[in-house]
Amino acid sequence: MGAAGCFSEEQFREACAELQHPSLSGAKWELLVETLGISIYRQLDQQTGLYEYKVFGVLEDCSPELLADVYMDLDYRKQWDEYVKELYEKECNGEAVVYWEVKYPFPMSNRDYVYVRQRRELDFEGKKVLVILARSTSVLQFPEKSGVIRVKQYKQSLAIQSDGKKGSKVFMCYFDNPGGQIPSWLINWAAKRLES
Template sequence: FRDEEFADACLEINNPVLNKWEFFSESYNKDIKVFKSSQDSNSFAFKLYGKIDTPPNICAEAVLDLDYRKKWDPYLKEVNVISTTSFKACYWLTTLPFPISNRDFVFVQEMRELVYNNKHYWVILSKVDDSLNRLVPNKKGVLRVSSSSQTIALTSDGNTGCRAFCHYSEVPGTKIPTWFLNWAAKKGVPSFLDKICLACANY
């Protein structure tokens, strides 16, 4: 990952860029807002901005702890670290409501703790790496995602919690039905955001 990618995440947590993005959903307590890209119908892209009542370093540790993730994420079926040579490389299998296919990812991930413009940040970057597919054979009935990336940035809110930014994008490889997006906006996303906040608080 390039230094500029980490710097860009630090910039956006303070200056949201929402041109050509539309409101999609929010947490039940309305502390976290989610926006969906209105540009490319072939991709699946979201941005999240909000506040979590847990310090940023604890949130970062909770995100990176894959064994802990298995305990609280209802959509995570399998996750394994498959390489730690240059970057941490992981295999991730997620389940979604029927009839959406189960999906898996082989991705690399890097976390940096940095000071940018005199402020402390924790930034986690992840992206699918097709060159690692050879390490994990395709599974029957599971869609291998070939293009996906995620940026997470965390910084103190000035008190005991943190401000958070996340940008997730994916080329799903199949059409996402409207009913699924409606379900996600009304129930799936708010419920999952609450689970994330609770997981950070309990870490």
């Protein structure tokens, strides 16, 4: 999937709608954890045997603008995320593309992501909502590296609005398939450990 075209208006509006009216019925979403005003749900992806996650909640004392700025700031992420080996943005075919290599513990191979992302501010049902969408892409400027496994299935949507006080109401949906020879039960176990 190439970088051109990026995201549709409908994709941005779907993230806004999910923030206002969580969509958990009709699908097999299960509540995984609920703590500190945050609820994390997961749903098994039948094709990969991995889980897709949805997160809903309120982050007090953190404005929507600050959250979105932190999410978009790759240099800042390099300061606090010890698993970042390489992370930068590059212009490819007229579009900003992010390259991100993640350190994995021995004996596993590092993973890398090549993805596009877009941030927009929308007026949705009379509310200002910041939406950031991201998904994996493939461009010639980022060939696969020997010894590093390319994550070819990655998608994330993030919608943020004011909670009416000093904080933010947040929705996030996330899925990635790290590929390689890691059994899906181990990936799902590790994800559950990180969430608790």
